[in-house]
Amino acid sequence: MSEVATVANGLEQNWTGLAAIEAAAALGKQQNDLTAAHEEMLSVGVILHEAVAAFTAAQTELTAALEAARAANCTVEPDGTVTGPPMTEAEHHDIDxxxxxxxxxxxxxxxxxxxVQAADEADTQFAARLNALAGNGHDGSGLNLATANSDLSRLVPGKSGPKAVNSWWxxxxxxxxxxxxxDQPGVYGNMNGIPAVARNEANRIYLGQLLNQFESMPQPLSAxxxxKLDGFQAIQTTxxxxxxxxxxxxxLGIGSQGQGRGILAIGNPDRSTNVCAFVPGMTTTxxxxxxxDLASAHRLFDSAELVAPSSTTSTIVWLGYDPPPGDPTDPHTLAVMGSWRGQAGGASYDQFLAGIRSTHGSTPLxxxxxxxxxxxxxxxxxxxxPGGTGADDIILxxxxxxxxxxxxxLNVPAGHxxxxxxxxxxVTQLPSKLNVGMDSVVGPVLGPAGTAALDNTVxxxxxxxxxxxxxxxxxxxxxxxxxGAALPLLQAHSQYFDPGSSSLTNMAAIVTGDYAKVTLTQPR
Structure with a gap:
């Protein structure tokens, strides 16, 4: 490229006339093309370097997970299903x-x-980036994607939060x-700190890609x-x-990680005075x-508009984690309803709310x-x-x-x-693990009276x-x-969002900050 510039400079000094002008123009175009090609090759290098790092990280994690499975005597099927070793007779009676x-x-x-998902997503994302370079070429727009990617790679992975992402964007x-x-809708559509309009645009593209990916898999699919495919189709239909x-x-979010990820918002959270992010529980898909769940969020949205017609509201249903499957009244389900799902989900939810704060407009939130x-x-x-979620109110x-x-x-002001x-x-009366543990041990020996006596010590x-x-x-x-209804079981557990219910009206008053309209009752 420097040689082309040297020739062009020499022509300008030593050659004049129409032919010289045409030659200079041709050399200038060639210089621009070579500069563009150089920038594109640099971009390819950046993409390949990031791809190697992503695939290596995924391979390392998969190897570690398989080693953990072997150490625990678990069986891993080709589709990734993990089965624990047979339980001994003693373990069958040991709920812990x-x-x-x-x-x-x-x-x-x-x-x-x-x-596996990380490797699949890396393959899709980096292939798309390379294809974009191959297909688009240089159009003279001055788009410096290599620089932008480089800035992001220094900014995002585990080093900066949603505020920094928002500033970069x-x-x-x-x-x-x-x-x-x-080029990378699955990345930027799910990145906290990027505005809702951009996330929505990216995720609708990515949802189409996920549908194509899962519909083209060999049939029959694993359960x-x-x-996940049923869920993607349901979201697309909605x-x-x-x-x-x-x-x-x-x-605001879509992905195939874990049991699947999906985040839907009614109303623009970046432009609404009141924003409520609703996290559903067990059996959610x-x-x-x-x-x-979206219908529940919609009813809360409508109720909020009735309670506070002069303000704007956005209600979000957030599935950014893997809720436990099963029936919460089944002791076998309780035995595996551990805390790790909520802990992992809590970390993701915390970052999501921080993203809502970072992208919100100038109006109060x-x-x-x-x-x-x-x-x-x-x-x-x-x-x-640390620092809590940044929420003004928490509703349970x-x-x-x-x-x-x-x-x-819970890191919100007193009374909130x-x-x-x-x-x-x-579900609001599930006994403590200590109660369940004692019941399983003494119940068969002492009977109901003995169990009740011990339960009273807890x-x-x-x-x-x-x-x-x-x-x-x-x-x-x-x-x-x-x-709520006494029967069937769990009917009352699903009635908090019923249209016209006192619980829905009270939640809407809290969401809109109109606390004087909340009807309180005595604690248990």
Whole structure:
């Protein structure tokens, strides 16, 4: 390239006339083309370097997960399914051993799934980036993607939070932002700190890619992959059928990690005065996110508009973690309903809310964290992280506990933790692990009377995950909710969002900061 410049300079000094002008123009174009090619080759080097690092990290994690499986005598099937070793007779009667075994198997399975998914996503993302370079060439736009990628690689991976990401994103040109959205939608659509409009655009593209990926897999799919595909299809159907009379719907997150990831927002959280991020609990899937859970968020949105018609609200349903499957009233489910899912989900939820703060516009923001069932434990875990979630209010409904001893540990101002617990909701009355452990040991020997006597030695305010949020000992504001249906089981657990219910009206008043309209009731 320097030789071309030298020739051009010599021509300008020693050659004049029309032919000289045409020659200079031709040499100038050649110089520009060579400069563009040089920049593109540098970009290829950056992409390949990042690809090697991503594949190496995924391979290392997969090897470590398989070693952990061998050490635990677990069997790993070709599709990634992990099966624990046969239980001994003694282990069948040891609920703690069963819990630990279940947690171990789930952790290993999650590690394997995440490693494989990381490799798949890296393959898709880096192939798209290389194809973009091959297909687009240099168009003279001055788009410096190599520099932008380099800046991001120094900024994001584990070093900077959503505020830094938002600052980086806002420093890009509109053309650069669009290139990132279309070349790597799965990355930027799920990155906290990028505005909702951009995330929505990227994730709708990425959802199409995920559908193509899963629909083209060899059939039949594994149960886990089929569940994800069903969920992706359900979300696409919801997006396609969302009526124009409804408030705008934003796809803020989508992915195939773990059991699947999906985040939907009704209303633009970057432009709304009130934002509520709702975390559902056990048995939640991508399909339920697109249907029942989104319907609950929609009813809360409508109720908030009735309570506070002069302000704007966005309600979000957030599936950014792997909720436990199964029936929470089944002792076998309880035996493996550990805390690691909520702890991991809490860390992700914390970063998501930080992203909402970082992208919000100039209007004031009132942010509410809402958790239902096991989702309330996840919210509680996020709130107990250093600095908390940044939420102004925390709402817990149908909660089996947060892992906290009292509301003051949830890092919101005093009086801003709220709990709703229906009288007939079994999940809000799950006994503590100590109770369950004693019942399983002494029940067959002493009978119901002996079990009841021992249960009385345990603090009645202790639930499966710590202090009962509805108890006076916990210190939350308990708002009134209907008793709920006594039968069938778990019916009352799913009625907190019922249209016109006192619980829905009370939650809407909290979400909009109109606390005077909240109807309180006595703690348990």
């Amino acid at each position: 051993a069963a819990e630990q075994r279940g947690i171990l198997v789930e952790q290993i399975a999650a590690r394997i799934s995440q490693a 806002n420093g890009l040109s509109a053309a650069e932002q669009q290139t990132f959205i279309h 886990a992959d089929q569940q 997006l396609d059928s969302w009526g124009k009379d409804n408030p705008p719907l934003f796809l 991508l399909t339920s996110i697109a249907n029942g 009132h942010l509410t964290a809402l958790g239902h069932s096991y989702g309330s434990f996840t919210v509680g875990q996020a709130a107990q992280r 409904i149908g909660s089996p506990g947060t892992g906290a001893a009292n509301a003051s540990q 933790v709220w709990d709703g617990a229906a009288a007939n909701d079994e 603090d009645p305010n202790q639930l499966w995950f710590g202090t009962d949020p509805a108890s006076g000992q916990f210190g939350a504001n308990r708002f009134s909710v209907a008793n």
